[in-house]
Amino acid sequence: MEALTPAARRVLDSAAELFYGHGINAVGVDLIAKHAGVTKKTLYERFGSKEALISAYLRERDERWRSWLTAQVDAAPPQDRILATFDALAAWMRRENPRGCGFVNAAAELPDADHPARAVIADQKHWLRGYLRELCEEAGASEAGELADELLLLHEGATVLNGLSALADPVAVSRRMALAALERAGL
Known part of the structure; x- marks a missing residue:
């Protein structure tokens, strides 16, 4: 920016x-x-316009999230980098996301597919999937794309359920499920 x-x-x-x-x-x-x-x-x-301001807000939030996540993952030992995404998510949720994912919240409020912020929201989710895939490839996953999809669903589900207070600690539950997925993948 x-x-x-x-x-x-x-x-x-x-x-x-x-x-x-x-x-x-x-x-x-x-x-x-x-x-x-x-x-x-x-x-x-x-x-x-308000629409441009919404987009700028979401872009800046995305930049903060990306910087936070990658710094946390980079600090983790190589064998723990995938699970470190969940540890980073837990810390982020405590400090930045008490009401759930800002992008999911924005998407719910902006149903028009042509709203300029929808592209920012989609880019954020595509980036996260790509980043998770990259981490899976680095770890040697044979089906890195499929594993990244599963991890993305666990990340996103945790953020939504955290915002809804539907589980006591949805990120911890997602992390355990991610660990099971990594074990199934032989990682």
Whole structure:
């Protein structure tokens, strides 16, 4: 993301807090501008539209997640890198995702396939699948794509169920299931 002016930074930070905390459709540009201490004119000058601001919020959230996840995985011993994705997810959920996955939440609020944020959401999920596949290939999985699909489902299921408080610790359950999948794959 290109460097933001201080006002644009405040707008994006405010939008991120409000969109995640209250929902994209529940938050209007008036509230974002007020929260950021700018005028609506400034918001529109910096981002062009609410749709572009939503996309910028999701892109920045994705960049933070990718950086967090890859740093956590890179710090793990080679044999533990796949399971480290679940450990990183657990820590991320505690610090960044108390209401579940911001991308799943956004997708639920933005059903129009042509909304520009839908491409950001899809890219985030495709990246995660690709990253998991890469880790499976590095570990020597013979069916890396199939295993990556299974791991992605476990990751995504954990984030959704965490947001719904449906299980006491869905990431721990997903991690155990991932370990079983790795053992079945001979890893």
